[in-house]
Amino acid sequence: MGSKKNFVLDTNVILHDYKCLFNFQDNDIYLPIVVLEELDKFKKGNDQINFNAREFVRELDEITDEQLFSKGANLGPDLGKLSIIVNSEFPDEVKNTFPTRIPDHQILAATLNLARKHPSTKTILVTKDVNLRMKARSLGIITEDYTTDKVMNIDIFESEQRQFEIADGAVIDEIYKSHEGVPVEKLGIKEKLKSNECFILNSGTSSVLARYVSATGKVKKVVKERNFGIEPRNAEQSFAFELLNDPNVKLLALTGKAGTGKTLLALAGALKQSHDYKQILLARPIVALANKDLGFLPGDEKQKIAPYMQPLFDNLNVIKHQFTLGGSDYRYLQDIQEKGQLVIEALAYIRGRSLSETFCIIDEAQNLTPHEIKTIITRAGEGTKMVFTGDIQQIDSPYLDSQSNGLVYMIDKMQGQNIFGHVNLVKGERSELSELASNLL
Known part of the structure; x- marks a missing residue:
């Protein structure tokens, strides 16, 4: 271990993480008093950041050590001390x-004063604000992002599904014929397969x-299925339907750029x-797009959130348009909406609920923190399936990036289950124009 x-x-x-105090090993932690003032502004509300602000204040309240505002309060065994910095002067710089x-x-x-007070100890400002990190560096302050829940390897989010070459074509014939699949050892693949990984096998x-069914250790054929009027247009979409339709896969992540059909496939599988x-x-x-609020919106709660939920309604309308107006499938969709069996709502309303026997689709999950993802998944009761897309x-949250958002964190931690x-x-697959814009712009 390095120096303190x-x-x-x-x-x-x-x-971002109200438990952050306990993730710095035996190093000492300092909170400028202005941080507590800022937290006070976030205590009211139903969003995750409001919950985190309240929980952190409760954590802080349990630390009754009188040294908190002077020499520092002990955080526990093998941990450092926590100090609140008060009355910090503005250095000339x-x-x-x-x-x-x-x-x-x-x-x-406060950080610059602390660094000068303890010249023999490295002082580091930890912030998720890129702009503040740049300001700090201009003053010679060492800065870091909060990396405790960052995922270092994100290559799997940029590549196509894997393909494997095997020498024995008879194994592929056996996979086609067998409903249960063949033991993975028969393929002779040296690379380790991930839980329920889908891939392409070639023999020449x-x-x-x-698909590798991790629960049985066997490899089975993926059947190209049509789900509620939606037909897969490529191998990856067939793989998505394979896992969406398997009741044993209780937690599924669908990632991909705009227009790849993530939400549409999930909804079709649910229906x-x-x-x-x-x-x-x-x-x-x-x-909101680029974190720009739409401002005041009239109406009740449902009317206020309607503009944010419109993309989900758009996907539902795509499926509706596969059927004849007034036909049985069209009427069925209308019916389950009216009866409350198909519900579209803001994610904030899930907190505190227990979701039993529910097919739950969480869209735009890249805008969630790891703690928010955990909060949602722990709502799952018996017979519930959760799909995160x-x-x-395309992250609109100012303090999340491609490595620290809850979606990649969940995928990284759940591999192997x-x-x-x-x-x-x-x-x-949205359109030629959409694909061109996604690749070139």
């Missing part, structure tokens, strides 16, 4: 470069879309199995 360090935490670190006394500049001042003379679940729930976080390159699956959709 001093870490100064920005407010956004706490709002901060005053001359950033004269306005906004919270960010007060945090910079034949090929098959295949096909609607008789097996009491309810189909579609939800998404209320995050998202594009890790028999009830989990992940399909990365690569080819855009």
